[in-house]
Amino acid sequence: MFNVKKLTTLPTHIAFIMDGNRRWAVERGLNKMLGHRQGAVALKNLILDLYEIKDIKYASFFAFSTENWKRSEEEIDYLFDVVYDFVDETEKLFENKDIKLVCMGDLSKFPQKLQDIMHRAMEKTKNNSGLVVNMAMNYGGRDDIVCAVNKILQEGKDVSVQTISSHLYSAPSPDIDLLIRTSGEMRVSNFMLFQMAYSELYFTKTYWPDFDKKQLYKALKEFSKRNRRFGGK
Secondary structure, three states, X not given: OXXXXXXXXXOOEEEEEOOOHHHXXXXXXXXXHHHHHHHHHHHHHHHHHHHHOOOOOEEEEEEEEOOHHHOOXXXXXXXXXXXXXXXXXXXXXXXXXXXXXXXXXXXXXXXXXXXXXXXXXXXHHOOOOOOEXXXXXXXOHHHHHHHHHHHHHHOOOOOOHHHHHHHOOOOOOOOOXXXXXXXXXXXXXXXXXXXXXXXXXXXXXXXXXXXOHHHHHHHHHHHHHOOOOOOOO
């Protein structure tokens, strides 16, 4: 691992918009679906890299958005298989490594088999106190805020920044310090909008399957140079 101890500041909560899987595959003459499979490999490796950086306590990943249902049925089914295999393969690893898995979003829309394995992995890792991995599944930032406000109103509480924050899918994770998007696209695509109010943004042309610890270090190095004022001078 690169020596992150040399960096003056590290994010407590880092988030990723994992983009470019299909383009990665197409540019290599492969079926675009295989890009998702390689993306899952990159995800597993990166989580293990983040686990070694003890200052980073939370990591959030955009895995399946509320807009992804617009894709072809074939691709959606393939994505479900990729997610199922990822959770199945990492469940024991996360349990042993003290990594807590949180699948956040409206999971009820997924096939029962996928719901079951996600809930099983969350149950087995819920008491882990190491890295918290928030996996956004059937997730949208606007939907997250609307759901939070509706819960607050149902509880008869006042709507405030604090109550919204505590009712989001990602609670009790803190706000995002650093958001990374791969593949060269420069937008946030409805991901954790409330949580990224003061986050630093980092965009890279690297496709997600090629985003490794070297690329991570570059992003962390850039973050350490940022002067975060949170609206102040």
